Amino acid sequence: MSTLTIEASATKVWFDEYNLWVHLSDGRQLSVPLEYFPRLLNASSAQKEKYVLSGNGTGIHWEEIDEDISVPGLLIGKKDLTFYNRKK
Secondary structure, three states: OOHHHHOOOEEEEEEOOOEEEEEEOOOOEEEEEHHHOHHHHHOOHHHHHOOEEEHHHOEEEEOOOOEEEEHHHHHOOOOOHHHHHHOO
């Protein structure tokens, strides 16, 4: 894993109709399809907005929908395990 991936941390999270957006502390913005995270895809707008940045921004947590996303994982293209399971 590169240093840029390990040191990446989120400062803000938002959504459009199809994507999760993450603003990183180094100024980058990352867009990830909601399809990669079925819990987020199926969550209401209100549920999506109830996130907590954990680990100094290295993790994003949604208590109400039981979703946890690693920011370094996003940067290397990891998807939710349910995404992989439904593609079989």
